[in-house]
Amino acid sequence: MDFKDKQAIYLQIAGYVFEQILLGEIPIGGKMPSIRDLAVQIEVNPNTVQRTYDFLQQKEIISTKRGIGYFVNEDAREKVIAFKKEQFISDELPIVFRSLHLLDIDFDDLKQKYLTYIENNF
Incomplete structure (x- = not known):
């Protein structure tokens, strides 16, 4: 993992685990790696x-x-989504909104780009 300076390492590892759960790499009901193995x-x-x-x-x-x-x-999965959604809305969305405003990007353009992204990546 490449760690960033702006967030505690244990939270970055939690984010990694969240992503693995959402992607199904760590299955619901499945055993987590041991502490030593993950370390x-x-x-x-x-x-x-x-x-x-x-x-x-x-x-x-x-x-x-x-x-x-x-x-x-x-x-x-539901708890991860709820936690990540709350985190996104409070931490990242204000930055996105500010950029949209400053760059004069309207929601119709944004929606089309979002739909194209989803189509190409999922």
């Missing part, structure tokens, strides 16, 4: 991954089964 995979300290897993448990995305490991909760 080795993304080249971070296991304590950082533990902090990520604590955060994901707090958000009710994953839960632990004593002695077995961490698992993705059944409603994780």
Whole structure:
């Protein structure tokens, strides 16, 4: 992973896990990688991954089964979408709106570009 300076590493790892869940790479009900395995995979300290897993448990995305490991909760996809949507609306959308206004881009143009993007990428 390439980490950015503007956000805590454990939150960037959580974002990576969110994306993996949304893409189906980590299946609903599936076992999460062990803390050590994920730490080795993304080249971070296991304590950082533990902090990520604590955060994901707090958000009710994953839960632990004593002695077995961490698992993705059944409603994780919905919780991830709700969390990411709230984060996008509060953090990123104001920047997008400002750019749209400054660049005089109207919603009809934006809608067409969005539909083309979806068609070409999904």
